[in-house]
Amino acid sequence: MTTTAVGTGTTAGIGTSPQRPDGTLKVTGEFAFSSDLWADRMLWGATLRSPHPRARIRGIDLTGALATPGVHAVLTADDVPGDKRYGLEHRDQPVLAIGEVRYAGEPVAVVAADHPETARRAAARITVDYEVLPPVVDSVAALDPSSDKVHESGNLLRHVPIRKGDQDVTAPVVVTGEYEVGMQDQAFLGPESGLAIPAEDGGVDLFIATQWLHGDLAQVVDCLGLPPGKVRLSLAGVGGAFGGREDVSMQVHACMLALHTGRPVKMVYSREESFYGHVHRHPARMWYEHGADEDGKLVYVKARVVLDGGAYASTSTAVVANATTLGVGPYRVPSVTVDGYAVYTNNPPCGAMRGFGAVQACFAYESQMDRLAEALGLDPVELRVRNAMEPGDTMPTGQVVEGPAPVAELLRRVRDLPPVTARDRAALGRSTLDLPDPRELPGGVANTTHGEGVRRGVGYGIGIKNVGFSEGFDDYSTARVRLEVVGGEPAVVVHTAAAEVGQGLVTVQAQIARTELGVEQVTVATADTSIGSAGSSSASRQTYVTGGAVKAACEAVRAEVLRRAGRADLVLTGGRLTDPDGQVVADLVDVLGDESIEQTVEWRHRPTFPLDPRTGQGDAHVQYAFAAHRATVDVDVELGLVRVVEIATAQDVGRALHPQSVRGQIAGGTAQGLGLAVMEEIQVVDGLIRNPSFTDYLIPTILDVPPMRIDVLELGDPEAPYGLRGIGEPPTISSTPAIVAAIRAATGLPLRRVPVRPEHLTGT
Incomplete structure (x- = not known):
C-alpha cells in the first residue's frame, strides 16, 4: 500500500495533526485489507486443526480430501520442504503437526481448492487417527517435576x-x-x-497482514527451504494487531500451497479460526508480599509470577522478563525478590499482547498498593506519591532511571482532574447526571437496574512500561529517503519495512520528512522486504526507532542538498533554501536539477544488555513510559453489574508528533484495559476454548466506553528522536487496576482476579 500524504510544507510536520491518508477509506469501508486481495487463477486455502489439546497422531488418511472435486493440493508435515518448525524466539512450533498435537486448534493439514467452501469441506474429509492423552492445563502444577512433559525439554520455558x-x-x-x-x-x-503468488524464479511473493515483515521472512524462508532472495513479503492492509500478528500463522501454509500448485493461493481465517490461529495474552497467577514502614515507605517487595505460555514458546521468555523486571511498578523499593516463570502447557499458545507482561504485574502490584494504603490508613494516591520513583532511582534490575519519570505528577494530575460534568456529558450526547438514562446505568440498554442497589466507587492506578526491545536484542530500523523533482516540484519518497497496523505510522513518517526537508509532497512507499528490517510494530517502538531512522535518512539527504548548494547554514522550507535571516537563496528544484538524492540509513537506539541469570541485574531496557488512571464506576451490588462512568488519565508522551493520534492511542489503550477489567476473557476448560467468537467473547463497544479526560504531558526524553516516548501500551496497563480499585471501593470486596464477573460481586 503506497500512500501519498500531502500537507502544506512544514505546517503538516511534527507537532501537527494532518489527516491520515488511510483514514477516510477505513471509515467509509473502502480500504483494501489483506482479506480483499485477489489474483487470476487464485485458489483458496483451508486448514485442518486438531480437536484435542494433547494427542498422538497414529495416522492420517487424505483419501476423502483428495477425491473432492476442485481440490488441487492436500499437504501434511511430510510435505514441508525445509525446516519443519518455526518460532520467533525458539523454533519449537511445527509448521504442521509432527506425530503429536499439543493444543486444540494446532494445524495438522492444509488444502487448496478452487472455492473456499470446497477447501473447507475437503479439509473436513481428512481422517486423523488420534490417541488422546490427558492434557497438562495447570501452569503451576506443570512446574512440578512429576508433571507430564509438554515437550521433551520439560515444562519450564524460562x-x-x-x-x-x-x-x-x-x-x-x-x-x-x-x-x-x-x-x-x-x-x-x-x-x-x-495471498501467496508463485514466481517465475521458483520463489514466491507473499502479501500479508503482519506486524513484522522480516520476522516472518526469516521463518518462512527456512521452512520453504529457499534462499531469502526468492521469498518476498509485502505488507497488505492490516486490520489491527496488538501483538497477535507478531507470530507466523498461515504464512508458510499459503506459500507451500502456492509453490505446490503453481497458482496463487489465498487464505482467510474465519473469526472462530482466528481465536485458534494466533497467540493471546498470558494468563497469570501471582503471589505478592509488600512490606512498608509506619509512614508508608516501601521496604521490600517479594513476588512469584507464573505465566501460562501454552503449547509453544512464542515470545514467552521475553514476556516473563518484562513481568519481573517491571514487577514492582514505578516505585522506589530498596529490597526486591521476584521470581518469574514462563511455563509450557497444553493450553492455546500465548505471546505478545499490548502491555507484554507489564499488564499482569501491574494488576497485582497496584492491588497491593491499595491494600497497603488501607492497612496504613492512608489515601491511596498519597501512598503512591510517597513511593514514586524519580530520575536517578534504580529499577529492580539495578538500572538507573534516566530522563523524566513524572510518576508523582501523573498521580496528582489524575487525582485533581475535575469529574465530567452534566454539561460535558450533554456535549458528548450522554445523559445528565441529574436525569439518568437507562443506558448510563449498570446493565445498559437491558435496563435491568433501576438504581436501587447502585453504589459508586473511585479507584486509581499507575503503571510502567519499557519501550523497545530489551536484553541486548539488536533493535534497529532501516529507512530509505529519496528527494527528487516530480512534475516540476520537489517530492520525497520514504521507504521502510515498518508495518502500519492502524497506529498512524505512515502519517508520522511523512510528518518527519516534511519537517526535516521542508517539502510538501511526501509519498510513503509500501512496506516490504526489499529494504532492510524495521523490526516489529510492537513494544511501542516504531515511532521511536523507525521515526529515528527516517529522521536520520532525511538529515543525510539534507546534508547532500546543502553540499550541492555550497552552504551548510541554509534551511530547507517550503521547497526553498533560505539563509539564517529567512531570505530565499535558491529553489530546491534548481539545486536538484535532474538528479535525485537518496540515502539509506540503519538507526539504533542506545544499547541494552542481557540480565544476569542469577540476580536479574542489568541495563535491560531502552526507555520507560508511564501512565496513570482514575476510574469512577457504578456497581449494582445486588445484580453484580458494573458501569464505568468516567475515566481520567494522564501520560507523559515525551513529544506528541501527531497530537490527535496520541490522544486516540491513549483512549484506545484505556478501552482495552477496561475490557480486561470487566468483560474480556477467553474461557479455556481442559485445554478447550469455549467462547471463540465475538458473540461469547465480549469486548467494549461505544456504549461501554465512558467519557475520558486525557491529560498529555510532553517532558522530552533527551535520548529519543524529538524527545518522544512510546505511548501505545501504558494506557492499557494502568486502566485495568484503576477500574478494579473503583469496583472494590464501591463494594468492599477484595476482587483479586480479572476480569471481574457478576458472580464475583454477588457471591453466586
Whole structure:
C-alpha cells in the first residue's frame, strides 16, 4: 500500500495533526485489507486443526480430501520442504503437526481448492487417527517435576530471578495477596489473511497482514527451504494487531500451497479460526508480599509470577522478563525478590499482547498498593506519591532511571482532574447526571437496574512500561529517503519495512520528512522486504526507532542538498533554501536539477544488555513510559453489574508528533484495559476454548466506553528522536487496576482476579 500524504510544507510536520491518508477509506469501508486481495487463477486455502489439546497422531488418511472435486493440493508435515518448525524466539512450533498435537486448534493439514467452501469441506474429509492423552492445563502444577512433559525439554520455558538489596529485610507493616489474570484476546478487526503468488524464479511473493515483515521472512524462508532472495513479503492492509500478528500463522501454509500448485493461493481465517490461529495474552497467577514502614515507605517487595505460555514458546521468555523486571511498578523499593516463570502447557499458545507482561504485574502490584494504603490508613494516591520513583532511582534490575519519570505528577494530575460534568456529558450526547438514562446505568440498554442497589466507587492506578526491545536484542530500523523533482516540484519518497497496523505510522513518517526537508509532497512507499528490517510494530517502538531512522535518512539527504548548494547554514522550507535571516537563496528544484538524492540509513537506539541469570541485574531496557488512571464506576451490588462512568488519565508522551493520534492511542489503550477489567476473557476448560467468537467473547463497544479526560504531558526524553516516548501500551496497563480499585471501593470486596464477573460481586 503506497500512500501519498500531502500537507502544506512544514505546517503538516511534527507537532501537527494532518489527516491520515488511510483514514477516510477505513471509515467509509473502502480500504483494501489483506482479506480483499485477489489474483487470476487464485485458489483458496483451508486448514485442518486438531480437536484435542494433547494427542498422538497414529495416522492420517487424505483419501476423502483428495477425491473432492476442485481440490488441487492436500499437504501434511511430510510435505514441508525445509525446516519443519518455526518460532520467533525458539523454533519449537511445527509448521504442521509432527506425530503429536499439543493444543486444540494446532494445524495438522492444509488444502487448496478452487472455492473456499470446497477447501473447507475437503479439509473436513481428512481422517486423523488420534490417541488422546490427558492434557497438562495447570501452569503451576506443570512446574512440578512429576508433571507430564509438554515437550521433551520439560515444562519450564524460562525462570527470571530478580534480586536487589538486602534479601533478609523485615518491615512492621506487611500485606500479602494472590492474584490472577485471565487469558485475553487481541480482538483485532481483520482475521489472519494473505495471498501467496508463485514466481517465475521458483520463489514466491507473499502479501500479508503482519506486524513484522522480516520476522516472518526469516521463518518462512527456512521452512520453504529457499534462499531469502526468492521469498518476498509485502505488507497488505492490516486490520489491527496488538501483538497477535507478531507470530507466523498461515504464512508458510499459503506459500507451500502456492509453490505446490503453481497458482496463487489465498487464505482467510474465519473469526472462530482466528481465536485458534494466533497467540493471546498470558494468563497469570501471582503471589505478592509488600512490606512498608509506619509512614508508608516501601521496604521490600517479594513476588512469584507464573505465566501460562501454552503449547509453544512464542515470545514467552521475553514476556516473563518484562513481568519481573517491571514487577514492582514505578516505585522506589530498596529490597526486591521476584521470581518469574514462563511455563509450557497444553493450553492455546500465548505471546505478545499490548502491555507484554507489564499488564499482569501491574494488576497485582497496584492491588497491593491499595491494600497497603488501607492497612496504613492512608489515601491511596498519597501512598503512591510517597513511593514514586524519580530520575536517578534504580529499577529492580539495578538500572538507573534516566530522563523524566513524572510518576508523582501523573498521580496528582489524575487525582485533581475535575469529574465530567452534566454539561460535558450533554456535549458528548450522554445523559445528565441529574436525569439518568437507562443506558448510563449498570446493565445498559437491558435496563435491568433501576438504581436501587447502585453504589459508586473511585479507584486509581499507575503503571510502567519499557519501550523497545530489551536484553541486548539488536533493535534497529532501516529507512530509505529519496528527494527528487516530480512534475516540476520537489517530492520525497520514504521507504521502510515498518508495518502500519492502524497506529498512524505512515502519517508520522511523512510528518518527519516534511519537517526535516521542508517539502510538501511526501509519498510513503509500501512496506516490504526489499529494504532492510524495521523490526516489529510492537513494544511501542516504531515511532521511536523507525521515526529515528527516517529522521536520520532525511538529515543525510539534507546534508547532500546543502553540499550541492555550497552552504551548510541554509534551511530547507517550503521547497526553498533560505539563509539564517529567512531570505530565499535558491529553489530546491534548481539545486536538484535532474538528479535525485537518496540515502539509506540503519538507526539504533542506545544499547541494552542481557540480565544476569542469577540476580536479574542489568541495563535491560531502552526507555520507560508511564501512565496513570482514575476510574469512577457504578456497581449494582445486588445484580453484580458494573458501569464505568468516567475515566481520567494522564501520560507523559515525551513529544506528541501527531497530537490527535496520541490522544486516540491513549483512549484506545484505556478501552482495552477496561475490557480486561470487566468483560474480556477467553474461557479455556481442559485445554478447550469455549467462547471463540465475538458473540461469547465480549469486548467494549461505544456504549461501554465512558467519557475520558486525557491529560498529555510532553517532558522530552533527551535520548529519543524529538524527545518522544512510546505511548501505545501504558494506557492499557494502568486502566485495568484503576477500574478494579473503583469496583472494590464501591463494594468492599477484595476482587483479586480479572476480569471481574457478576458472580464475583454477588457471591453466586
